[in-house]
Amino acid sequence: MGVIEAEAISKSYSGVSVLEKVNLSLNAGALTGLVGENGAGKSTLVNVLTGLTRPDSGRLILDGRPVSHWSHVEARQAGISVIPQELLLVPDLTVAQNIMLGEPLVRGGLAGRAVGLRDNEGSERRAEELLDEIGVSSIDVRGRVRGISPSQAQIVLIARALRRDARILILDEPTAALAAEERDKLFGLLRRLLGRNTAILLVSHHLHEVKELAENVTVLRNGRVVAELASHEITIPAMVQAMLDRSLDEQFPPVNHEPAEDTVLEARVANEPALREVSFSVRRGEILGVTGLLGAGKTELARALVGLDGSHGVIATYGHPYQPTTPRQGVRKGVLLVPEERKAQAIIPELSVYRNGVISSITKGLRRMGLSAIFPDSRTIHSLFSKMVADVGVRYAKESQSAGRLSGGNQQKLVIARALACSPRVLVLDEPTRGVDVGSKRDIYRIIVEQAKAGLGVILISSDTREVWALSHRLLIFHHGVMATELDHPRNRTHDELVILLSPADVDDLLVDSEGIGEI
Amino acid sequence: MRLLGKYGAKQEVQKNRQIWDYLAIWVRPNWETLRLLVPVAILWVALAFLSPSFLTVTNVTNIFVNAAPLALAAAGLTVVMIAGDLDLSVGSAMALVSTACALLMVQYDVFWVLALLIGLLIGVATGTVNGLLSTTFNIPSFIVTLAMMSTLRGIALVLSNGQAVTGLPSSVTSIATTTMFGLSAIIWIPAVVIPTLGFILSRTSLGLNIYAVGGNREAAKIAGVPIRRTRVIVLSISGAMAGFAGIISTARLGVGSPIIAQDLILDAIAAVVIGGTSLFGGVGRMSGTVLGVILIATIRNGLVLMNVSAFYQSVVIGLVILAATSLDSVGSKRDD
Numbered sequence: 001m002g003v004i005e006a007e008a009i010s011k012s013y014s015g016v017s018v019l020e021k022v023n024l025s026l027n028a029g030a031l032t033g034l035v036g037e038n039g040a041g042k043s044t045l046v047n048v049l050t051g052l053t054r055p056d057s058g059r060l061i062l063d064g065r066p067v068s069h070w071s072h073v074e075a076r077q078a079g080i081s082v083i084p085q086e087l088l089l090v091p092d093l094t095v096a097q098n099i100m101l102g103e104p105l106v107r108g109g110l111a112g113r114a115v116g117l118r119d120n121e122g123s124e125r126r127a128e129e130l131l132d133e134i135g136v137s138s139i140d141v142r143g144r145v146r147g148i149s150p151s152q153a154q155i156v157l158i159a160r161a162l163r164r165d166a167r168i169l170i171l172d173e174p175t176a177a178l179a180a181e182e183r184d185k186l187f188g189l190l191r192r193l194l195g196r197n198t199a200i201l202l203v204s205h206h207l208h209e210v211k212e213l214a215e216n217v218t219v220l221r222n223g224r225v226v227a228e229l230a231s232h233e234i235t236i237p238a239m240v241q242a243m244l245d246r247s248l249d250e251q252f253p254p255v256n257h258e259p260a261e262d263t264v265l266e267a268r269v270a271n272e273p274a275l276r277e278v279s280f281s282v283r284r285g286e287i288l289g290v291t292g293l294l295g296a297g298k299t300e301l302a303r304a305l306v307g308l309d310g311s312h313g314v315i316a317t318y319g320h321p322y323q324p325t326t327p328r329q330g331v332r333k334g335v336l337l338v339p340e341e342r343k344a345q346a347i348i349p350e351l352s353v354y355r356n357g358v359i360s361s362i363t364k365g366l367r368r369m370g371l372s373a374i375f376p377d378s379r380t381i382h383s384l385f386s387k388m389v390a391d392v393g394v395r396y397a398k399e400s401q402s403a404g405r406l407s408g409g410n411q412q413k414l415v416i417a418r419a420l421a422c423s424p425r426v427l428v429l430d431e432p433t434r435g436v437d438v439g440s441k442r443d444i445y446r447i448i449v450e451q452a453k454a455g456l457g458v459i460l461i462s463s464d465t466r467e468v469w470a471l472s473h474r475l476l477i478f479h480h481g482v483m484a485t486e487l488d489h490p491r492n493r494t495h496d497e498l499v500i501l502l503s504p505a506d507v508d509d510l511l512v513d514s515e516g517i518g519e520i
Numbered sequence: 521m522r523l524l525g526k527y528g529a530k531q532e533v534q535k536n537r538q539i540w541d542y543l544a545i546w547v548r549p550n551w552e553t554l555r556l557l558v559p560v561a562i563l564w565v566a567l568a569f570l571s572p573s574f575l576t577v578t579n580v581t582n583i584f585v586n587a588a589p590l591a592l593a594a595a596g597l598t599v600v601m602i603a604g605d606l607d608l609s610v611g612s613a614m615a616l617v618s619t620a621c622a623l624l625m626v627q628y629d630v631f632w633v634l635a636l637l638i639g640l641l642i643g644v645a646t647g648t649v650n651g652l653l654s655t656t657f658n659i660p661s662f663i664v665t666l667a668m669m670s671t672l673r674g675i676a677l678v679l680s681n682g683q684a685v686t687g688l689p690s691s692v693t694s695i696a697t698t699t700m701f702g703l704s705a706i707i708w709i710p711a712v713v714i715p716t717l718g719f720i721l722s723r724t725s726l727g728l729n730i731y732a733v734g735g736n737r738e739a740a741k742i743a744g745v746p747i748r749r750t751r752v753i754v755l756s757i758s759g760a761m762a763g764f765a766g767i768i769s770t771a772r773l774g775v776g777s778p779i780i781a782q783d784l785i786l787d788a789i790a791a792v793v794i795g796g797t798s799l800f801g802g803v804g805r806m807s808g809t810v811l812g813v814i815l816i817a818t819i820r821n822g823l824v825l826m827n828v829s830a831f832y833q834s835v836v837i838g839l840v841i842l843a844a845t846s847l848d849s850v851g852s853k854r855d856d
Binding site: 306308326327328330331332336337339344345346347348349350351355358359360362363373374375376377418422 | 736744
């Protein structure tokens with residue numbers, strides 16, 4: 001019997017189903033792996049367990065008894081603790097204060113109790129005990145959190161969870177920010193916690209880690225449990241096969257046109273801290289793929305191309321060089337970015353679908369657009385918008401509905417339509433299909449190919465190697481900020497060959513990425 | 521020929537249609553804003569019963585004339601707050617404009633129309649300076665305008681030596697008594713300026729940029745919105761509104777005063793917030809602010825008519841702000 005069991009949990013957002021009758025059971029002293037692609041529903045499931053999201057249907061069973069009311073308060077009382085991906089600590093408090101956060105020790109005596117005087121020494125002693133308990137002695141509990149490393153931050157969070165008598169520990173991508181030896185330390189710690197009968201849920205893209213630690217694995221795909229693997233069944237191929245339904249996911253449109261001879265864009269990126277000097281060019285109608293592992297400099301390249309962090313190089317469109325210092329210049333010259341983070345960098349949630357779609361079109365100025373540049377509701381701009389959202393396949397109820405209410409896939413398509421409505425020469429797409437549903441993915445691939453055929457230069461930046469392998473005319477592989485390899489027609493090779501080139505040093509990680517699951 | 525004529529006519533129609541497209545302001549009823557009409561209407565009906573002198577032409581005119589500077593300041597602030605900024609210096613800018621205009625006319629014998637125009641420009645300039653300081657040195661506008669609130673008031677006091685500037689030409693004071701189509705000139709200024717601002721917000725690219733900058737600055741930047749320029753413009757608009765409000769106050773008082781509008785900013789923020797504009801930017805409507813101003817002005821007027829002490833007025837206004845905003849957040853509570 002599990003410590004906590006989720007039974008037939010379903011949840012949907014604005015009609016899009018995120019979880020469908022999902023079952024999950026966590027056992028004391030056992031580590032359960034939860035794997036799945038981006039957008040498979042992992043975080044929603046975690047949020048249901050921790051009481052942050054209320055499921056539409058289904059129930060939670062705690063120690064064999066179904067719970068009636070469940071919120072983060074009850075979850076915490078039940079001993080559930082989450083170590084989130086973003087390590088949320090208060091940087092200016094000490095390690096001890098962070099460990100004791102929420103329920104600091106209070107001084108004894110009448111006065112101390114009445115006023116709630118903080119007992120700093122006591123807190124520090126207790127924090128040290130907790131760290132001792134998990135076998136860590138290298139962290140100074142009196143030091144501020146600001147200066148500590150990601151792995152130490154993780155340890156602080158785990159210590160805090162222990163302080164709260166966590167029986168159930170949920171780790172979301174715990175090793176994303178860790179170096180190899182730190183990872184080993186964390187695993188040692190997790191094993192000790194398992195020895196103390198803690199139930200652990202490990203959410204991870206790193207299948208070899210899951211394989212190493214998990215006693216059973218639940219695989220999610222598109223909000224459903226597609227496999228529950230017991231310990232002897234846990235192999236990387238088994239997990240991968242369950243995660244990716246080839247028949248659904250791998251429908252890339254054929255790219256059967258050749259780019260034109262003329263160059264639309266030449267780029268030379270220099271003095272960007274995360275990149276060595278990089279220069280390349282894009283031809284009209286060419287899809288230039290860019291891939292690499294985390295830290296390869298992909299996003300930095302995207303940002304530098306439109307001058308998002310100030311000037312980091314020279315861009316030339318049709319031989320006219322300029323140094324972009326703000327993305328506005330790019331928009332006016334026809335070099336547009338569809339950024340990596342849809343919510344934070346692309347969608348303006350309170351504005352309507354229409355306004356979100358036309359915001360870039362109006363920047364072209366009076367000279368080129370006449371009065372339309374002043375009035376976003378004018379017919380010229382409206383017809384441009386209508387054409388683009390139809391071409392890209394953005395689905396919405398009303399033009400006046402707020403864009404924040406669209407599903408992730410439709411938001412992403414809206415951002416692409418926004419960029420295309422400016423009739424760009426070059427479109428820079430940074431992770432365009434991350435966290436996007438399968439149908440929208442297909443729409444996005446189709447529009448990329450259609451637009452390239454019509455003469456658009458596309459820079460497709462993605463950590464999904466299958467995507468760039470299938471769609472690119474030419475592929476640049478980055479490695480620690482260096483343009484390591486350039487491949488013409490990557491489809492002439494097998495996808496696995498390409499993956500070897502990503503990072504020959506780290507074969508273990510390659511194995512994961514070779515299945516196109518995500519970043520290392 | 522006939523065909524050609526037809527074609528020509530069609531062209532003509534399309535051209536006219538296009539101009540109409542640019543300028544069309546079809547009034548789309550917005551229920552969230554109109555919700556505010558309910559308390560305003562209840563208040564007006566109640567006051568009409570409670571005080572026989574409330575629903576008279578003189579009194580109603582009086583309400584609007586009194587509210588004119590507040591309405592202008594609140595309108596400017598609405599634009600600023602939608603862009604995610606704040607302008608605390610409006611009242612002080614009004615005092616500076618009032619003092620400077622009066623001094624120009626009285627001490628330097630500047631023609632009154634020119635003096636008022638210069639006053640307006642001073643208002644715009646204070647806003648532009650706010651904007652440039654905030655964007656250039658990357659200081660939040662809250663801090664910049666807090667500093668300017670003190671600085672501008674100080675300049676006004678220094679210029680006037682702390683005294684009201686008297687002896688204005690009669691042309692200026694007569695603005696307050698002039699009427700057009702039965703409405704005081706004092707009402708005409710906000711009646712023209714505020715809808716214009718509303719039009720800019722809801723119908724123009726500048727307005728769209730303002731919402732975008734307040735709604736998600738990073739996204740707006742990547743989409744090509746000129747962040748810095750938009751923010752400077754927004755604060756300049758607020759400065760211009762302070763200019764108008766300063767001129768109106770000068771005309772009504774008949775003196776240039778460095779001590780006017782000391783607490784105006786509080787009422788202005790209250791009106792904007794009651795009107796549904798978000799403190800975090802990206803959300804808000806001019807019509808909401810106008811109703812917010814009317815609500816506050818009516819409460820102040822009604823309480824005076826009913827001989828309620830001015831001390832209680834503050835209490836009531838405070839409670840109204842709490843009621844309006846808490847109702848709002850209850851209404852907009854998300855299900856996820």
